[in-house]
Amino acid sequence: xxxxxxxxxxxxxxxxxxxxxxxxxxxxxxxxxxxxxxxxxxxxxxxxxxxxxxxxxxxxxxxxxxxxxxxxxxxxxxxxxxxxxxxxxxxxxxxxxxxxxxxxxxxxxxxxxxxxxxxxxxxxxxxxx
Amino acid sequence: xxxxxxxxxxxxxxxxxxxxxxxxxxxxxxxxxxxxxxxxxxxxxxxxxxxxxxxxxxxxxxxxxxxxxxxxxxxxxxxxxxxxxxxxxxxxxxxxxxxxxxxxxxxxxxxxxxxxxxxxxxxxxxxxxxxxxxxxxxxxxxxxxxxxxxxxxxxxxxxxxxxxxxxxxxxxxxxxxxxxxxxxxxxxxxxxxxxxxxxxxxxxxxxxxxxxxxxxxxxxxxxxxxxxxxxxxxxxxxxxxxxxxxxxxxxxxxxxxxxxxxxxxxxxxxxxxxxxxxxxxxxxxxxxxxxxxxxxxxxxxxx
Numbered sequence: 001x002x003x004x005x006x007x008x009x010x011x012x013x014x015x016x017x018x019x020x021x022x023x024x025x026x027x028x029x030x031x032x033x034x035x036x037x038x039x040x041x042x043x044x045x046x047x048x049x050x051x052x053x054x055x056x057x058x059x060x061x062x063x064x065x066x067x068x069x070x071x072x073x074x075x076x077x078x079x080x081x082x083x084x085x086x087x088x089x090x091x092x093x094x095x096x097x098x099x100x101x102x103x104x105x106x107x108x109x110x111x112x113x114x115x116x117x118x119x120x121x122x123x124x125x126x127x128x129x
Numbered sequence: 130x131x132x133x134x135x136x137x138x139x140x141x142x143x144x145x146x147x148x149x150x151x152x153x154x155x156x157x158x159x160x161x162x163x164x165x166x167x168x169x170x171x172x173x174x175x176x177x178x179x180x181x182x183x184x185x186x187x188x189x190x191x192x193x194x195x196x197x198x199x200x201x202x203x204x205x206x207x208x209x210x211x212x213x214x215x216x217x218x219x220x221x222x223x224x225x226x227x228x229x230x231x232x233x234x235x236x237x238x239x240x241x242x243x244x245x246x247x248x249x250x251x252x253x254x255x256x257x258x259x260x261x262x263x264x265x266x267x268x269x270x271x272x273x274x275x276x277x278x279x280x281x282x283x284x285x286x287x288x289x290x291x292x293x294x295x296x297x298x299x300x301x302x303x304x305x306x307x308x309x310x311x312x313x314x315x316x317x318x319x320x321x322x323x324x325x326x327x328x329x330x331x332x333x334x335x336x337x338x339x340x341x342x343x344x345x346x347x348x349x350x351x352x353x354x355x356x357x358x359x360x361x362x363x364x365x366x367x368x369x370x371x372x373x374x375x376x377x378x379x380x381x382x383x384x385x386x387x388x389x390x391x392x393x394x395x396x397x398x399x400x401x402x403x404x405x406x407x408x409x410x411x412x413x414x415x416x417x418x419x420x421x422x423x424x425x426x427x428x429x430x431x432x
Contacts, residue, residue, distance in 0.1 A: 014335060016330045016334055020327055060278060065285055088281050090282070
């Protein structure tokens with residue numbers, strides 16, 4: 001039943017990052033959904049809770065940390081599993097992400113194996129269906 | 130019509146440096162006044178806002194200002210407790226800065242004026258204080274239109290695009306240019322061929338986005354805190370090397386660049402050297418960019 005696959009959502013304005021996630025998850029049994037901005041992802045996230053959500057920090061219009069702060073106010077996303085992805089690797093950002101309940105903070109450029117590993121760490125692939 | 134101008138009241142980063150060796154450039158921390166037909170926008174509230182506040186309190190033609198904050202690090206807000214118009218009842222002071230809500234912006238400002246750090250709180254401000262809702266994508270003050278975007282600096286930090294009459298001013302007090310580029314170059318040999326190609330594409334895309342934020346600006350005021358030698362040891366601290374900033378401004382076809390947020394370690398002579406080397410880069414690239422050192426008291430006509 002393909003509709004029971006686990007869902008990973010990536011929100012990043014950088015098209016190459018989205019492509020990198022697509023390549024990294026080709027052999028994983030999950031559904032990957034990507035968006036290029038917080039705004040573009042809202043229609044989906046208002047109704048759905050992904051199994052894992054990757055958020056970029058610097059994006060046009062709304063940054064990923066402010067977006068996460070807003071998501072956490074929604075009952076649906078109070079405990080959604082979130083990982084921050086960013087080229088902006090600063091301790092203060094890690095602290096804020098941690099306070100907002102982000103599980104991890106990964107920095108660009110991240111090799112495909114690192115993406116696969118972190119997804120497998122949080123998505124159960126032993127019984128994906 | 131009143132004259133329209135931009136004036137630098139504070140040009141230092143990190144901390145105030147009122148040392149005799151620094152005063153040709155200036156010792157106050159970040160603060161820029163933009164005044165268009167008596168509509169006043171103040172960019173950041175470092176110690177430079179103190180003398181600006183004293184000047185404003187001495188006049189009566191305009192008692193309404195908008196203060197836009199790039200972020201809440203001390204060097205950008207530490208002048209506020211001494212901003213005299215905030216303590217005068219017939220003034221209107223409007224604040225905008227990073228934050229998910231009005232309450233968050235207010236909290237960020239209140240917290241520096243609390244015991245044990247300061248003797249009086251923001252409740253002693255007698256002016257009418259307004260906080261602008263962050264959801265507004267454009268802020269307007271008379272003929273001034275302001276939009277903002279995220280930049281590379283610890284914590285959520287904004288760059289501001291300020292449109293006035295037929296001019297575009299970009300104010301980016303704190304930003305680490307080409308951060309991803311340097312990360313990729315450092316690790317390139319660790320990646321597969323496919324990854325290398327993807328990271329090069331990622332880097333080009335990211336740089337193109339950065340260029341887009343400042344492209345064609347008439348005036349760019351940008352963080353240039355470090356020399357290449359400084360940057361060797363301070364990469365990841367959230368500030369730019371001036372060499373990267375000059376190249377960035379040339380690539381984006383900026384007309385005038387003002388190197389800003391000077392390191393307090395750098396005295397007047399060191400900053401003169403930065404100026405000379407910046408001119409050499411421009412000459413070498415045969416670019417039309419005009420590049421200046423932002424100095425306290427410097428005024429740019431906007432008419």
